[in-house]
């Protein structure tokens with residue numbers, strides 16, 4: 001089990017009190033499987049991703065990534081775990097404008113102290129169908145291509161956990177579907193425990209499992 005949330009509660013300050021964003025939530029995300037998370041606006045989906053990414057510490061409960069209870073780590077070790085074991089794909093690719101596609105990926109290897117990563121960057125760009133565009137900069141790529149670079153970048157350090165937030169919100173239906181197909185294939189091939197937050201019900205058929213968040217609780221689970 002690469003990602004395991006155990007009895008996680010997360011609250012935010014809210015006036016004089018606290019707002020409960022995640023309410024005693026537990027979730028196991030198996031390796032090599034795509035778990036889709038759906039739910040109404042404000043139900044806690046982004047909070048779930050933020051906690052799983054170790055960007056926000058829960059008030060209570062445990063977040064276990066690749067066998068490590070992240071609550072036991074100090075700040076530096078948690079940052080290292082995030083860099084090396086967790087891949088994050090946000091809605092907007094946030095690529096660096098001056099770098100080529102290959103360089104966007106190689107920066108990740110560099111940050112993790114893994115050398116130049118030249119071969120791996122090319123292998124991943126090939127896996128996402130962009131081998132021929134490795135030397136292009138973001139403005140020379142389409143929205144769908146930029147999102148593919150984003151996904152390849154998230155996989156650069158061979159993460160155990162892949163966290164994906166609305167990856168197709170900036171794409172038309174066809175390009176969005178292609179990105180989802182790619183995520184499903186990469187999840188299986190690379191054995192990541194993938195969590196996909198989505199508003200688009202059409203994406204659910206590609207998921208191995210769908211869970212619904214309502215008021216910070218998981219209210220349903222089933223097969224995709």
Ligand SMILES: Nc1ncnc2c1ncn2[C@@H]1O[C@H](COP(=O)(O)OP(=O)(O)OP(=O)(O)O)[C@@H](O)[C@H]1O
Pocket residue numbers: 012013019020021039040041042043044045046047048
């Ligand atoms: N930084 C914050 N400070 C205070 N309250 C927050 C913060 N972030 C989220 N919330 C609140 O926590 C609850 C859960 O929000 P969250 O963003 O996780 O929901 P969501 O399901 O991702 O929503 P959406 O689909 O609109 O992105 C909401 O009531 C939201 O207003």
